Amino acid sequence: MERRSLSEIWEEAQNLFPFSQSIRRDLHRHPELGYQEKRTAGIIAGELKQLGYEVRTGIAETGVAALIEGNLPGRVVMARVDLDALPIQEETGAEYASQVPGVMHACGHDGHVAVGLTVARMLASRREELHGTVKLVFQPAEEGLGGAERMIAEGVLDDPVPEAALALHLWNQLPMGKAVIRPGPLMAAADMFTIRIQGHGGHGAMPEKTADPVLAGAQVVTALQSVVSRSISPLESAVVSVTQFSAGDAFNVIPDAALLRGTIRTYEPDVRERVLERVRSVAEHVAAGMGCSAEVLIQPVTPAVINDPQVAKVTAAAAAAAVPDLRIDETYRVAISEDMAYMLEQVPGCYFMVGAAPSAEGTPYGHHHPKFEIDERSITVAAAILTAAILDLAKSSDHS
Numbered sequence: 001m002e003r004r005s006l007s008e009i010w011e012e013a014q015n016l017f018p019f020s021q022s023i024r025r026d027l028h029r030h031p032e033l034g035y036q037e038k039r040t041a042g043i044i045a046g047e048l049k050q051l052g053y054e055v056r057t058g059i060a061e062t063g064v065a066a067l068i069e070g071n072l073p074g075r076v077v078m079a080r081v082d083l084d085a086l087p088i089q090e091e092t093g094a095e096y097a098s099q100v101p102g103v104m105h106a107c108g109h110d111g112h113v114a115v116g117l118t119v120a121r122m123l124a125s126r127r128e129e130l131h132g133t134v135k136l137v138f139q140p141a142e143e144g145l146g147g148a149e150r151m152i153a154e155g156v157l158d159d160p161v162p163e164a165a166l167a168l169h170l171w172n173q174l175p176m177g178k179a180v181i182r183p184g185p186l187m188a189a190a191d192m193f194t195i196r197i198q199g200h201g202g203h204g205a206m207p208e209k210t211a212d213p214v215l216a217g218a219q220v221v222t223a224l225q226s227v228v229s230r231s232i233s234p235l236e237s238a239v240v241s242v243t244q245f246s247a248g249d250a251f252n253v254i255p256d257a258a259l260l261r262g263t264i265r266t267y268e269p270d271v272r273e274r275v276l277e278r279v280r281s282v283a284e285h286v287a288a289g290m291g292c293s294a295e296v297l298i299q300p301v302t303p304a305v306i307n308d309p310q311v312a313k314v315t316a317a318a319a320a321a322a323v324p325d326l327r328i329d330e331t332y333r334v335a336i337s338e339d340m341a342y343m344l345e346q347v348p349g350c351y352f353m354v355g356a357a358p359s360a361e362g363t364p365y366g367h368h369h370p371k372f373e374i375d376e377r378s379i380t381v382a383a384a385i386l387t388a389a390i391l392d393l394a395k396s397s398d399h400s
């Protein structure tokens with residue numbers, strides 16, 4: 001991509017700001033929960049059809065996928081944005097606040113749709129110079145409801161198969177003018193564990209006749225603290241949190257069993273494997289040492305969001321060329337999880353974050369807070385980055 005044409009992207013994204021803002025505010029007034037984004041999907045499909053995209057609707061209930069083919073040969077590049085709001089009562093007092101009681105765009109996905117539709121306009125106006133094919137994916141139900149997995153199951157990654165995938169989050173914990181575009185892991189893998197400790201109950205005054213699962217459980221909780229501190233390198237990171245411990249019903253009865261539950265967060269697949277193996281082993285052996293047995297069940301929640309180094313490199317270069325004075329952070333990461341991880345397991349890609357802190361002083365209310373707000377100009381920054389990255393990725397004939 002010529003640098004001249006990348007600077008035109010910034011100008012066009014800025015000119016489109018009134019459009020981006022009106023889309024974002026309209027969706028903000030009319031938020032819809034996961035799999036119920038009918039109005040949102042209707043607006044998206046209508047706009048994309050008008051721009052000449054080939055549009056498929058009803059994927060995973062309310063998902064939309066749209067294709068545009070460039071006039072020049074190139075690769076298939078996919079960009080995904082999410083659509084859903086949260087079950088939160090808005091308290092911002094904004095003029096464009098939610099008109100739906102108990103439902104709010106408190107994560108900025110309204111802004112993501114605005115980014116997606118702004119990008120759709122910019123790509124449509126560049127058909128002549130566009131290489132390859134661009135697939136825009138509007139995904140429902142990101143907020144823990146499995147939207148990405150359902151879209152994959154319903155074929156969103158097939159026909160045509162994307163060779164690179166992009167996604168983003170407007171992030172109000174970072175200042176405007178900053179973007180996180182990094183190789184490797186950006187968001188954590190989440191696993192849930194359940195440990196059932198089986199002992200042998202009896203009279204609280206005759207412990208010698210029992211195998212006490214409360215004592216064994218307490219030892220297991222303590223011993224699990226050694227997993228991160230003793231089995232993981234200080235240069236790597238992981239979280240093991242025991243968040244539930246239940247056992248017993250009476251003050252004078254040693255119960256038969258105890259139940260522990262908790263969460264594990266990791267970034268690297270090999271660290272994850274080690275932590276899971278250690279949690280299992282520590283629980284089983286410590287319980288055995290106390291005369292009990294432990295059954296450990298680990299349920300994966302979401303894999304880590306891991307960026308492909310080459311796609312991240314092209315994206316960062318395109319972003320730097322398209323957005324004047326953009327500060328790119330290559331080290332930031334967060335322990336939240338994101339279902340785009342499932343798509344990135346199949347397609348090499350880059351998930352990036354765009355600073356969106358509102359201009360008001362002080363720390364902004366975080367994502368999922370009733371007073372959550374973004375600086376809407378971040379939509380322009382994100383749209384320019386996404387458009388530039390798509391154009392460059394579709395053009396490059398290989399990964400080099």
Ligand code: NI
Nearest residue numbers: 107108109169
């Ligand atoms: Ni979100």
